[in-house]
Amino acid sequence: MNSALVTAAELAGLLEGPTPPVLLDVRWQLSAAKANGEPAFDGRAEYERGHLPGAVHVDLDRELAGPPGEGGRHPLPDLGVLAAALRRAGVSAGRPVVAYDGGIGWGAARAWWLLRWAGHQDVRVLDGGLPAWRGPLAEGPEPAPEEGDFQPEPGGMPVVDAAGAAELAREGLLLDARAGERYRGEVEPVDPVGGHIPGAVSAPTSLNVGPDGRFRPLGELAARYAELGAAKEGARVGVYCGSGVSAAQEVLALELVGIRAALYPGSWSEWVADPSRPVAKG
CATH class of the missing domain: 3.40.250.10 (Rhodanese-like domain)
Known part of the structure; x- marks a missing residue:
C-alpha cells in the first residue's frame, strides 16, 4: 500500500x-x-x-x-x-x-x-x-464510466460507538477534531449542545494542514501527535468530530505517521442526541 x-x-x-x-x-x-x-x-x-x-x-x-x-x-x-x-x-x-x-x-x-x-x-x-491541480479542468455533467464491481466488506478500519468512545476517553486517548472553541463549548453553530466528551483531548484538524491546504510535513505531524500522547507504545487512539467527517481527516493524518486510530462515526452529533450522556466544557 x-x-x-x-x-x-x-x-x-x-x-x-x-x-x-x-x-x-x-x-x-x-x-x-x-x-x-x-x-x-x-x-x-x-x-x-x-x-x-x-x-x-x-x-x-x-x-x-x-x-x-x-x-x-x-x-x-x-x-x-x-x-x-x-x-x-x-x-x-x-x-x-x-x-x-x-x-x-x-x-x-x-x-x-x-x-x-x-x-x-x-x-x-x-x-x-x-x-x-495544475492541469486542465473539465466542465459540465459527469461522464458515464464503465460500472465497477466493488462490493463493500466492512471491517477494514477500526470504529467505536458512543460507549467505546467514552471508554477511550477514560483509558486511552480520544481526540476531538473540531475547532477549539467548539470543544470548549464557547460556541456551537451546528449541534444543539456545545462542549466535549469528558476526558477527550482537543486536536483541531486545522493544525494538520498548512495555509495551502496540504498536509504538514510528516515530521511535524509526528511531533504533534507525540505531544498529544498518540505515539506512546500500546496507546489506543480514537477520533471524533461533529459528525464523523472532519475526524476522518484526523484519522488520515495519524495514518500518515503510522498510528492507526479508530473513528467514532456518530461523533458529537450522536453523543448529544442522548441527554443522559455527560458533557464537559472549558
Whole structure:
C-alpha cells in the first residue's frame, strides 16, 4: 500500500499510466442550510463548474452517509447505497482510487476512510485538493464510466460507538477534531449542545494542514501527535468530530505517521442526541 496521499504531480503521472485511478470528486463543506432546508453548499454545482477530467462526483450527504438522526448527522451509509454509488463511479476492487475535495481534506478523507473501512486496499487523497491541480479542468455533467464491481466488506478500519468512545476517553486517548472553541463549548453553530466528551483531548484538524491546504510535513505531524500522547507504545487512539467527517481527516493524518486510530462515526452529533450522556466544557 502506498502513502495515503498523492501529490498533484504524482497524480498526473498516474493518469497517464496503464492503470489510471478512478477519480472521486467529493467537494463538501460544513455550512448552514438554506431556508428550504437544502445545504447551502452545492457540491454538484461546483463539480460542473470545473473538475478533474474523468472524475465522478460523489455526494457526501446522500451517498457517503446515512440519513441524519439519533445516529448523528452523518452516520455510516447503508451498504447498498454505498456500493451503488461507488460502482456507478467506476470503483472496482483491483483498481486504485484517488479522492479529492476543495482543499481542506475533509470530504476526500471521508471517502478514503469509507473505502478503506469497506475493504478497498488502494485509496489515496489528493494532497491540497483541487486547488493543487495544475492541469486542465473539465466542465459540465459527469461522464458515464464503465460500472465497477466493488462490493463493500466492512471491517477494514477500526470504529467505536458512543460507549467505546467514552471508554477511550477514560483509558486511552480520544481526540476531538473540531475547532477549539467548539470543544470548549464557547460556541456551537451546528449541534444543539456545545462542549466535549469528558476526558477527550482537543486536536483541531486545522493544525494538520498548512495555509495551502496540504498536509504538514510528516515530521511535524509526528511531533504533534507525540505531544498529544498518540505515539506512546500500546496507546489506543480514537477520533471524533461533529459528525464523523472532519475526524476522518484526523484519522488520515495519524495514518500518515503510522498510528492507526479508530473513528467514532456518530461523533458529537450522536453523543448529544442522548441527554443522559455527560458533557464537559472549558
